[in-house]
Amino acid sequence: MRPAAWAEPLLRVVRSADLLLGDPAAWLADPGNARVPVAVECWVVDHDARHVLLVDHRWRGWVPPGGAVDPGDADLTAHPVLACVRRYRDDWEPSLSFTYAARSVRAEPQGEPGQPGAWVPLGAVWPSAFPEDRARIRAHLAGPGAPA
Numbered sequence: 001m002r003p004a005a006w007a008e009p010l011l012r013v014v015r016s017a018d019l020l021l022g023d024p025a026a027w028l029a030d031p032g033n034a035r036v037p038v039a040v041e042c043w044v045v046d047h048d049a050r051h052v053l054l055v056d057h058r059w060r061g062w063v064p065p066g067g068a069v070d071p072g073d074a075d076l077t078a079h080p081v082l083a084c085v086r087r088y089r090d091d092w093e094p095s096l097s098f099t100y101a102a103r104s105v106r107a108e109p110q111g112e113p114g115q116p117g118a119w120v121p122l123g124a125v126w127p128s129a130f131p132e133d134r135a136r137i138r139a140h141l142a143g144p145g146a147p148a
Contacts, residue, residue: 007028007029010028010038010096011025011028013078013080013083013098014028014083014096016079016080017079017080017081017082017083017098018079018080018081018082018140019081019082019083019084019136020082020083020084021082021083021084021085021086022084022085022086022094023085024083024084024085024096027085027094027096028096033093033096036093036094036095036096037068037069037070037095038068038069038095038096038097038098039066039067039068039069039088039095039096039097039098040066040067040069040097040098040099040100041063041064041065041066041067041097041098041099041100042064042065042066042099042100042101042102043064043081043099043100043101043102043137043140044064044065044101044102044103044104045101045102045103045104045122045137045141046103046104046105046106046119047103047104047105049103049122049141050121050122051106051119051120051121051122052064052119052120052122052137053065053104053109053117053118053119053120054117054118054119054120054126055109055111055112055115055116055117055118056111056115056116056117056118057115057129058114058115059089059129060088060128060129060130061126061127061128061129062118062120062126062127062128063128063129063130063133064099064133065111065117066099078100080098080099080100081099081100081101081140082097082098082099082136083096083097083098083099084096084097084099085097086130088129101140106119122134122137122138122141
């Protein structure tokens, strides 16, 4: 369960996001969501912005690296690209998710056991539980004002 003291810092992160999907502020205000994990992911692209780093998740398909965050795990003060409320599985409650963006050299990915990573061309179509993220990553790279 998230401590109540964590709600205000999370709300500041929501307010600093470039793009909001769903209603993250309302999700945070709902006391029923205090037991639902907060998730983070990162759109890691190479310096030429031609490839994105993805991991082959056991039931979500190819997705950006990330996971659940507990209070004290990380300082979420950074400016996220996206704050959204999404359902990670049909049988789970919707969760608040923050997406960050980074550029990196295309080194050999080191995924968790059973979840290999790969650099995937941004123009490719990859199987994912969130296919709309492909367009969001491309729009982010295109710059402000690009459609999401």
